[in-house]
Amino acid sequence: DIQMTQSPSSLSASVGDRVTITCRASQGISNYLAWFQQKPGKAPKSLIYAASSLQSGVPSKFSGSGSGTDFTLTISSLQPEDFATYYCQQYNSYPWTFGQGTKVEIK
C-alpha cells in the first residue's frame, strides 16, 4: 500500500498568513493526488485534484503543486473560514490512501 505522510500535523496561523502543507507519498504516484478540507462535524470537501487543478467553485487562494512523491497545498491568505483540517489522498492505485491530516488553527 502507498503511505501518505503529511506535515505538519497541526499549525497555528493568523488571518492573512500564507500557509503551506506538505504531503509525501511512499512511492511515485504521478499527479494522482487530491486535497480535501474538512470542518468539524462536516463531510470532506474536495479542493484540488490532479495535484494542482482546482475543483469547480474552489477559490483561487488555494493552490497545489508537485508530482511523483512530493506535493504541497498552499493557502495564499488565510481567512476565518479556512480554519479546518486538510487531508491529502492518493488515487494512483487501490487501496486509495489518505494522509493523517493537518489541522489549521487560529493563532
Place this chain on the structure above:
Amino acid sequence: EVQLVESGGGLVQPGGSLRLSCAASGFTFSSYEMNWVRQAPGKGLEWVSYISSSGSTIYYADSVKGRFTISRDNAKNSLYLQMNSLRAEDTAVYYCARVEGIVRGMDVWGQGTTVTVSS
C-alpha cells in the same frame, strides 16, 4: 443539484450486521464509480470500498475484506454497503463519495451516516 444522502447507520452489537444506503440525485448515477470512506471518532479518513459504474469491478480495504459487501442498483440510483461481523473498530462515520473519473478522483461526498458498534 448533485447530492448524495447516506442512511442506515445506528447502534449495533459486536458481531452484528448493518446495511448502509447512499441515494444519489442530480447526476447520471450509472455513469459514475463510487466509493465508501469512513472516519473513526477523532481520527482521519480511511478508504473502505470501491465499485465500478457497472458493478463489475469491486475492491475492499484489507480491514473489511470478507465482512463488508459493496453493491449498487443503478435503476434505483443507489449504492449500498452490507456490513457483517461488525467489530468495535468499525465504529465510524461512513461517507459515500462519487468518483469523477480517473483524473479527478472523488469530487462529491455525502453528509455521512454514523455506525456505532458496542454492547
